[in-house]
Amino acid sequence: MSKRRRNRSAEKLLGTSPGTLTYVGQEIEHAIKIKRIDYNATDYHIDDRSRLSACKLPNTESPYVSWVDVDGIHEPKVVAALGQQYHLHPLLLEDVLNTEQKPKIDLYDDTVVFVTLKMLHHSHQLQEIDIEHVSLVLGKNYLISFQEERTKDIFQPVIDRIKASSGKTRRNGADYLLYALMDVIVDHYFVITERIGDKMDELEEQIVQEQATQQTLATLYKLKRELAFIRRTVNPLRDMIGLLLRGESELIQHSTMPFLSDLSDHINQVIETLESYRELIAGLMDVYYSIVNNRMNSVMKTLTIVSAIFIPLTFIAGIYGMNFSNMPELRSPTGYFWTLFVMAFIALGEIIYFKRRGWM
């Protein structure tokens, strides 16, 4: 997990001119897939395998919202061509390609709102969180979405909703579409945190029932790192939505505000949940350590009690095991029994002492 997230290319890129388009993510063989969806309240048209040339900056008076859904960002040339057709800034395109880019929002001269964020999946086979770099470019009447190529288009539910009926998505503009796409991504954050929550319930059970092992701690530590990672992914979104809510871009219509505000609420809820999980993990670690410590104390007490009782007795036995020629006690017929009696007395005394101090 840690490997993919680090920007391995730093040294390679040293000295290249800023704005150079380079793809730094995983290598992929398929060609980039482009879907083009034009829709309004009454009508829609979907082209699942659009040609690049068909994607053009729509007329600002166009009655349709034009959504270009680009699945795959591993061909810098294609992205560059798209960028040229939509007059996008080279630095914007650089951020689209840079899978290491952290979530951010950029307003380009009130004509373009650029949002980049991370999709998080639980990849089942790898037992880790899979991160997908997503970028959204909102202009007047159009929206372009870029995503890394995976087995599934993450925006399929929105496409399905557009197909299904003339609902909220169809009746609203491109800014609502921006919201809807971000909402899909934020919904996945809930799923991820929920899974972590389940995992944590399991670990808590283990720890509270004193069945935790070194492995449990390692898992807690791994969860802690995952939480930190998700936090870093989700936190910037709060400020990003905040910027839109303050009305800093004219591309966002007034009617979309309540939805963005709702989205902001959801993000806060995710952040708060993450925060509470972090506290919970810290608490669980404390409990674990205290249990381990407690067990250690039991071990030490056992050692002490056994040693403290038997070492003195062994000494007494040692005394009468000596081979001195003149040892009067040895010749007494009751010496052996008296010795046993004294030993029993000492042992009893010690047991009483330990009981009193609460060690037994």
Next chain:
Amino acid sequence: MSKRRRNRSAEKLLGTSPGTLTYVGQEIEHAIKIKRIDYNATDYHIDDRSRLSACKLPNTESPYVSWVDVDGIHEPKVVAALGQQYHLHPLLLEDVLNTEQKPKIDLYDDTVVFVTLKMLHHSHQLQEIDIEHVSLVLGKNYLISFQEERTKDIFQPVIDRIKASSGKTRRNGADYLLYALMDVIVDHYFVITERIGDKMDELEEQIVQEQATQQTLATLYKLKRELAFIRRTVNPLRDMIGLLLRGESELIQHSTMPFLSDLSDHINQVIETLESYRELIAGLMDVYYSIVNNRMNSVMKTLTIVSAIFIPLTFIAGIYGMNFSNMPELRSPTGYFWTLFVMAFIALGEIIYFKRRGWM
């Protein structure tokens, strides 16, 4: 406790359109109960089992304050119908139903103030805090309150005060009613924190008198989690009241401000108490660990003293237990007594040494 609080429905809701009304709380069989209370300084009318159709947006010139007290939110249809009759935003209704929604305030276009917060009860049988999702919708002349269904209507004391006499509640408007309902909830926070305080006194007693066990620590840890949970429930209220106090809604009259300011004080007092409890718990944990550590040290010292005294003596006994044919000391008639004397001398020396170092 942790189970109910987690948003179990995240995965289920994945892909549904925003604003879809879904109830995610506990399943309940009874029908929703609706009380309708109309009152002013001179008169009042209470309908304990109002029909849904009787609840309508009152005329803005109505001489009565109209309060609709909805007990139960498990029937999305009923809530949706009420929402339609009062022209409420779908996102508002979504928040009413979403028992996982954290406390917040929303102003809808100066015509509606929407407040959602959490009622906390101590459920006696379960030894846990029971959380109830409460929503308040304030409009011109009217207020709608939603609560999850429990055995008791939490707003009964306010209804009783309305019945009882023409007091402050009757003489003021719907905004004062909003304050009065929030005040009831905040008063319960005091009860909860007081109970936690009692529990903490008990634990402190146990710890200071060195009677604490691993169980005590577990309880401390549980209290810590409860405090964290209450903190997350109460903290947002401070900002919510702050927003009203800044006069951001015209629905709040000037005469209600001192009361809201007083409520704000109460919330701060709860928060401060929670904060001081948190510090107290951290301190108690430190003391507990230090006592455990101290006890461990006593155990180790005992082991060391016993071992350090008897192991050398046993060695000496072992020497004279050897069966060499030529051991001159063994034949000496006073050898045994000299040996005993030397052993006593060594033991005494060690005891003096340990006393000097403060180990005995």
Next chain:
Amino acid sequence: MSKRRRNRSAEKLLGTSPGTLTYVGQEIEHAIKIKRIDYNATDYHIDDRSRLSACKLPNTESPYVSWVDVDGIHEPKVVAALGQQYHLHPLLLEDVLNTEQKPKIDLYDDTVVFVTLKMLHHSHQLQEIDIEHVSLVLGKNYLISFQEERTKDIFQPVIDRIKASSGKTRRNGADYLLYALMDVIVDHYFVITERIGDKMDELEEQIVQEQATQQTLATLYKLKRELAFIRRTVNPLRDMIGLLLRGESELIQHSTMPFLSDLSDHINQVIETLESYRELIAGLMDVYYSIVNNRMNSVMKTLTIVSAIFIPLTFIAGIYGMNFSNMPELRSPTGYFWTLFVMAFIALGEIIYFKRRGWM
């Protein structure tokens, strides 16, 4: 200490209407004592046992500053009557009676400045800090001070200064009197922190000279709690004075500002001292734990050295204590001496090894 500070009445008050006057402090039998002091630069009149009816809202053109010093707040009726005569808001009176109220300042419509804060005494017999709830009501030309009843009137020094000479207090208005009374209280904070400082010097001495016991730690922990409590009492004052310094009330004259600014300095100094004490306590605890740990290490080392030296030697003695019929060494006339020599050699080797590793 912790008992008094908790709001024991939360459950009892549940459901009462806001603004109900209830006294929640300690029960007291004496009647409330009221002193009335009227003064200006040339003249003064003091009535030590004023009747309630004599206390009236003075004419705004009155040439005298009128100070009503109320000693005792355990009779809600008396306070309510006073409140009516001076037209005070019910919520203000509620705060005067509520001994659990935390320090705060309230401006009521530019005609009244309400300040409530805590007097701290060191009660000698109880070895604890005694807290007294004090409220100050500043109006045009008049000031009312409320304090819980104790053996001594805390404002006596100010009364004495008024009697003594026509000094700064006499020459200034009611706002300077407000400052003077707060100054008396803040001066006591210095005394309290100084005593805690003395106590801490003592503990530091104990710890650094390695004479600390479990008791020392308990005292440190108690001091830590006291510091936290004082911090919570003093901290709000900073903001309270800040509000007055920003000129938010017209009742505070320009000439009083430098004095309030000086008071603000003093409060900051107290807060800073508390902060440095907190750091100091944390440091002392660390040193204590490190000393305890160090001592434990010495104990363990002693155990290890004694065991590691004598256990192998005892084993050798054990070998030659066996009763096998055929043990050639036993018959050698020098076997015993060789064995002793080998034992000495082993012991010496171990001692050298331990010295090298720095364990001895």
Next chain:
Amino acid sequence: MSKRRRNRSAEKLLGTSPGTLTYVGQEIEHAIKIKRIDYNATDYHIDDRSRLSACKLPNTESPYVSWVDVDGIHEPKVVAALGQQYHLHPLLLEDVLNTEQKPKIDLYDDTVVFVTLKMLHHSHQLQEIDIEHVSLVLGKNYLISFQEERTKDIFQPVIDRIKASSGKTRRNGADYLLYALMDVIVDHYFVITERIGDKMDELEEQIVQEQATQQTLATLYKLKRELAFIRRTVNPLRDMIGLLLRGESELIQHSTMPFLSDLSDHINQVIETLESYRELIAGLMDVYYSIVNNRMNSVMKTLTIVSAIFIPLTFIAGIYGMNFSNMPELRSPTGYFWTLFVMAFIALGEIIYFKRRGWM
């Protein structure tokens, strides 16, 4: 590493007048090298070994951007002369020479923007980070860059780009050059953090596979210090760029803003990476300690089990090793075998007990 970074000259400088030019860095023998580069979109001229006198304040109407690249700051006289020719403030020159100066930005009357920051290299032979003090003076049409002398000019890539083609650098003004030079430095921060990341992966591997030693911890601690150092170097840059982005200097043209904003992003990414590394190190340390603790527990358990089993058995053996004349058991022909049986029984009982408690 720590040695170079401390301001060794504090005591020496005591009492000198402010603004005195003194070089406090490493002593160097070579003369300062000055490169002069004049360029615009169509043309460029590079003088690799420029004479000092050739560097003059260019005419504000000059069609060229004039860049003076000063390699070495160990000759205060040369720097002072340059300062005079470009009318630079004495305090600015003091900061150029003061290698202990932390990164900062200063605006001198809208005619000069002064930026000082740190170049970080990984010096391969010394296994440490090498710090180079860099200062940039931006004026109308010109830029002066100062760097400590090392084997390589750190700005060579920019010179190469100017030579190579009429790209972005050539087509833009001196403010873009400022950005380009800062970008070169920030790119090196990525390289440094990447190397630390590699080192940390290595350590994590070691720790998770339980092969960590005391040395591993020392390396973690060293990395932590390096991170803290880099953080202090990089953090001020965020505010510095922020100041330029707010348009506080007229020397920065509007077209350069997106590039500065991009640079700001990069800096944030470095800071965030450093932050996540810090958390990671803390986590790794916790894991390391927990593993060490765990190992210690195994050691103690082994000791306890061995002792608890064999000490009582040895005692029994000791009993029958006593030489009392009257010990009936000794004469029983099966006594020996019964004793062995009892010993085996005791040992077995203890083993079962330990297994049950989970110690074995």
Next chain:
Amino acid sequence: MSKRRRNRSAEKLLGTSPGTLTYVGQEIEHAIKIKRIDYNATDYHIDDRSRLSACKLPNTESPYVSWVDVDGIHEPKVVAALGQQYHLHPLLLEDVLNTEQKPKIDLYDDTVVFVTLKMLHHSHQLQEIDIEHVSLVLGKNYLISFQEERTKDIFQPVIDRIKASSGKTRRNGADYLLYALMDVIVDHYFVITERIGDKMDELEEQIVQEQATQQTLATLYKLKRELAFIRRTVNPLRDMIGLLLRGESELIQHSTMPFLSDLSDHINQVIETLESYRELIAGLMDVYYSIVNNRMNSVMKTLTIVSAIFIPLTFIAGIYGMNFSNMPELRSPTGYFWTLFVMAFIALGEIIYFKRRGWM
């Protein structure tokens, strides 16, 4: 050190009127020394032992800057007289005398800037930091400096510079003098932090080379307290200079601003260095504890290995030391050798086991 810093006089001052002039510092016998320096760019006059009466508020048109350097603040009467001659506020004079006053700046009606701060010396004989309370009063054309009496006038270097030549100090006004005096004090902070840095290098060396003792820890702890103390002394200066830089006083001329800004830089550098030292100390403590812990682990391992090997062997020897009449093995001629062989085998097995687990 802690003793002097505490305000011992709190209880004594209880009840005195605010503004009463009382000296609370160390008792001193000498009389206060007053130096009067009048200077401008062309001329200067220094009176080393000025009479009090010679110090008068200069004419605002005076061509000279008039500096009154008061060495000693232990005679309240003298300070009061000076205050009267310069029309200074009583609270200002109180702060001049109060050696417990923390650093602060006060603007008195745009006619006086009052600065109070702390001079720090390393007192060589006492191995501690010596604190000197310094106050600076800046008016139009004049400056009065107050310092506690020590062996040396701390402002002598500035007097020397005035004497030496017509430099920056002579050419500028009283505000530059204020800067110059503060600069002298801040320069001493560098010296102090540098010495602490040296001490810390020494301790780090000790710790890393594992030669640290309990004493090392005590020194670290003492350094930590010193750092905390210096931090509290230096931190307020940042805000104080900030206030002057924002141009809140007209007494500070525009040309002095860059110097104040430079001073602010220096203060930030001191604060940052202190901060990095604090982190360093925390890190060193961690390393120290880890080394101690490690050593403890070695001790325990040694104990465990020796015990685990020899206790079972001793048991076997004990078996054959028993005196049962019927023990067949004893009569076997090779029994002894077989027993030795078995013992060696067991010991070897244990050694291999311990090696495998990495304990040896």
